[in-house]
Amino acid sequence: MRVKSQVEADRRPLSNNCFKQSFDLLSTCMILTLLPPSPPSPMPTPSPSQAAPPPAESNRGDRARERLIDAAMEIFSERNLEGARTREIAAAAEQNVASISYYFGSKEGLYHAVFERIASDLRQTMGAQIKEIEQLHAAHAITRPLAVSLLKRLMRTLYIHVRTKDSQGNGGVGRLIVREQIAPTPAFDIVYERAIRVVHETTAILVAAYLEADPKDPIIIIRTHALLGQLLVFVTARETIRRRLGLPPFGKLPPETEHRVRDTIARILEEQAEAQLVGLAACNFPTIASPDALHRVISPIQQDPT
Structure with a gap:
């Protein structure tokens, strides 16, 4: 009988604690629902190192392509399509000869360009x-x-x-x-x-x-x-x-x-x-x-x- 009473005595503080915690949680939720919504946090501004890289590579490619066309225009006009040499065109444009294939596919593609x-x-x-x-x-x-x-x-x-x-x-x-x-x-x-x-x-x-x-x-x-x-x-x-x-x-x-x-x-x-x-x-x-x-x-x- 003493053991049973002691167990019930030990449960009472636990029940009281659970009730108190539930009440506190409920009160907090009610307060939050009555408060105006807080403004959304601003998106963080990316640092220069996080921003998109400048299109330097694209610009460099465009310039290389245009220089090849400039050089080809003069050389094709002097030697025609058959007589022109890709190495000569690339050298005049100060580009690698492989760049002609890269940008135009072939000498004929450059001629069309x-x-x-x-x-x-x-x-x-x-x-x-x-x-x-x-x-x-x-x-x-x-x-x-x-x-x-x-x-x-x-x-x-x-x-x-x-x-x-x-x-x-x-x-x-x-x-x-x-x-x-x-x-x-x-x-x-x-x-x-x-x-x-x-x-x-x-x-x-x-x-x-x-x-x-x-x-x-x-x-x-x-x-x-x-x-x-x-x-x-x-x-x-x-x-x-x-x-x-x-x-x-x-x-x-x-x-x-x-x-x-x-x-x-x-x-x-x-x-x-x-x-x-x-x-x-x-x-x-x-x-x-x-x-x-x-x-x-x-x-x-x-x-x-x-």
């Missing part, structure tokens, strides 16, 4: 003017005076683009395009589809607007080609005009002389373009109503070459 650069540069230069002309054409808003103004500006921009590339040491652009025109490879598809075709079509829009014809008329396309050919001759036959004018080699002109010569030729190209349009309209030369009728123009020439 050169033409992607040419097309990208031309589209970047001409993009705003091309978009303006296309929008005006879609709105049927190109009058004869506006056609002349837009054509003159387009001719000047095209010529200065090519001439600027020459003065920057990228004279190979013209030689590459001329070689591809004579013996086209898949690389010509790149520059034609991405740049040359849209420039040619846009110029045809202006010629057709002035002559009140269809831009897709074969005669208009041929006249457009003849018009743009005046500009291209300063690329393909630039050594002739340099010697006729008694100038030092291109790329070695003093800056003031370079600017003066460039501006004079650009102005003459503008005048030639306007004179051609005015003269063609005054003579009222016929055009072809449908591209399918091109044989009417070609056939007589084929039958009588003289």
